[in-house]
Amino acid sequence: MTVRDKIEDLEQQIYIACSEGDFECMNQLEQQLETLRGKANHVFEDDPYAIEGRFQEHDL
Template identity: 55%
Template sequence: MNIQDSIEAIEQQIYVACSDGDYDKVTVLEHKLEHLRSLSGKDLSELLYGEDAPNYFSDDF
């Protein structure tokens, strides 16, 4: 399982935990998700909109 697969699995777990009202688990999973995203080397705009999207979070925009 690569990092992207792990990210998708955690996102699904967050959805289920939120639906169940288990907000403590949501918090733990969100921390894991942020860690995996940092390991993936992609910034937030790439994760949300893809690599070709403009980076609104950069100072160059």
């Protein structure tokens, strides 16, 4: 399971918890999601081949 898959899974769980009115669970899942997104962003900071941030405006 990739990081993107884990993020999508957490987002789905958050949606379900919200629709069921389980706001405590929703808050816990949102904290997990933010932590995972933070870790995912740090992975690309040191990668010289990462797509993110490599394009200039004229490249688009």
